[in-house]
Amino acid sequence: MLAYFLPYISPNTVPLFSVLSLAVPLLIICNVLFIIYWILKLKKHFILSSVVIGIGLVFSSPFIKISGKKDNLNDDTKIMSYNVRMFNLYKWIDDDSIADKIVKFINKKQPDILAIQEFHDTKQKKFSYKYQYFVPTSKKNNFGLAILSKFPIINKGSLNFSKSANNAIFIDVKKGKDTIRIYNIHLQSLKINPTKENFGEETSEKLIKRLADGFQKQASQTEVFLRHQQNWKGKTVICGDFNNTAYSWVYNQISYNKKDAFTEAGYGFGKTFNYFFPMRIDFILTDTGATINSFKTYSHKYSDHFPIMTRVNWN
Structure with missing residues (x-):
C-alpha cells in the first residue's frame, strides 16, 4: 500500500523510500500468490491482498495488460x-x-x-x-x-x-x-x-x-x-x-x-x-x-x- 504513494513523493524528499519503486512488480506478484494461498486454505485473509491488488488496478499503472491493440494504418x-x-x-x-x-x-x-x-x-x-x-x-x-x-x-x-x-x-x-x-x-x-x-x-x-x-x-x-x-x-x-x-x-x-x-x-x-x-x-x-x-x-x-x-x- 505504501508503494502506491511512490509516484507522488520525490526521491529528493525521502530517498530511501523511492527504492521501493523497483520492487513494486515483485510485491504485486507476492500479493497474487497470497490470494491463491489463502483461498486454497479457505481463509478470509485473501480479502486483504485482494483489496491491495484492487486499489492498484484503479489508481496505478497496469502491471499486466490482458488485451492489446493492432490497428495498422499506412500513415502511421x-x-x-x-x-x-x-x-x-x-x-x-x-x-x-x-x-x-x-x-x-x-x-x-x-x-x-x-x-x-x-x-x-x-x-x-x-x-x-x-x-x-x-x-x-x-x-x-x-x-x-x-x-x-x-x-x-x-x-x-x-x-x-x-x-x-x-x-x-x-x-x-x-x-x-x-x-x-x-x-x-x-x-x-x-x-x-x-x-x-x-x-x-x-x-x-x-x-x-x-x-x-x-x-x-x-x-x-x-x-x-x-x-x-x-x-x-x-x-x-x-x-x-x-x-x-x-x-x-x-x-x-x-x-x-x-x-x-x-x-x-x-x-x-x-x-x-x-x-x-x-x-x-x-x-x-x-x-x-x-x-x-x-x-x-x-x-x-x-x-x-x-x-x-x-x-x-x-x-
Missing part, C-alpha cells in the same frame, strides 16, 4: 526505442555476432524513428537512415545517445545532464505538414547486475545507499527535462530508458498529460529489462493528441534490455 509513424548496451562492446554476451544481429533486427523492422540508448558509434554499424543525431557522453569511448530518422531533422539539441554519463537529447522532424519532437532520455543508471552477489555490493546498506543516490540524480535529471519540455507545445514523442518503473516519481512526472504506448496498446507484462521478475523500465510516451495503434515488446536477448516499438498516428 513507427517508433522504436532500444538500449543496445553498446552493441555488446565489452562481451557481456558470449557471442561475437551480437552487433550484427542488432543491426539486422532493426533494419528488418524498419522503424521510421529509432531512439537508441548506449549507442556505440563505429563505421561497421550500417543503418539505412539518411538523418541521424548522435551525442557522445564519453568522447574517449564514443558512446552515448542517438536518434535516427527517415524524416528530415530541422532542429536538434542536447540537455547535457551535469556530472553524469547519462543524458537526454531531442530532434524536431518534418513529416509532411507536421513537425514532431522526439526526445531520447537515459536517466541515471542504477548499475543493477543480477549476476553479482548483492548487485556488486558487499552489504545491503551500501546497495540501498547507492540506489537512493541514483534515484536522487534521476529526480534532478527529470526536473531538467521537464523545464526543457515546457517550451514545446507541439506533437511529442518521448522514448527512453528511465532506469525506473512505472510506479516511480520520475515516470509519474515525465508521463503526466502523456499517453503510454504500452498502456494504450500493449499486451502482457511489457517486460523490457532482462531480470528475474517483470521490470518495465523502457518507455515510449506521446502527447494526448496522438493515437497509439499498436505496441510490441520484442524478446530478442541481444542486450540486457528488450527493444520496444509502437505505431503512432496524429490524424
Whole structure:
C-alpha cells in the first residue's frame, strides 16, 4: 500500500523510500500468490491482498495488460526505442555476432524513428537512415545517445545532464505538414547486475545507499527535462530508458498529460529489462493528441534490455 504513494513523493524528499519503486512488480506478484494461498486454505485473509491488488488496478499503472491493440494504418509513424548496451562492446554476451544481429533486427523492422540508448558509434554499424543525431557522453569511448530518422531533422539539441554519463537529447522532424519532437532520455543508471552477489555490493546498506543516490540524480535529471519540455507545445514523442518503473516519481512526472504506448496498446507484462521478475523500465510516451495503434515488446536477448516499438498516428 505504501508503494502506491511512490509516484507522488520525490526521491529528493525521502530517498530511501523511492527504492521501493523497483520492487513494486515483485510485491504485486507476492500479493497474487497470497490470494491463491489463502483461498486454497479457505481463509478470509485473501480479502486483504485482494483489496491491495484492487486499489492498484484503479489508481496505478497496469502491471499486466490482458488485451492489446493492432490497428495498422499506412500513415502511421513507427517508433522504436532500444538500449543496445553498446552493441555488446565489452562481451557481456558470449557471442561475437551480437552487433550484427542488432543491426539486422532493426533494419528488418524498419522503424521510421529509432531512439537508441548506449549507442556505440563505429563505421561497421550500417543503418539505412539518411538523418541521424548522435551525442557522445564519453568522447574517449564514443558512446552515448542517438536518434535516427527517415524524416528530415530541422532542429536538434542536447540537455547535457551535469556530472553524469547519462543524458537526454531531442530532434524536431518534418513529416509532411507536421513537425514532431522526439526526445531520447537515459536517466541515471542504477548499475543493477543480477549476476553479482548483492548487485556488486558487499552489504545491503551500501546497495540501498547507492540506489537512493541514483534515484536522487534521476529526480534532478527529470526536473531538467521537464523545464526543457515546457517550451514545446507541439506533437511529442518521448522514448527512453528511465532506469525506473512505472510506479516511480520520475515516470509519474515525465508521463503526466502523456499517453503510454504500452498502456494504450500493449499486451502482457511489457517486460523490457532482462531480470528475474517483470521490470518495465523502457518507455515510449506521446502527447494526448496522438493515437497509439499498436505496441510490441520484442524478446530478442541481444542486450540486457528488450527493444520496444509502437505505431503512432496524429490524424
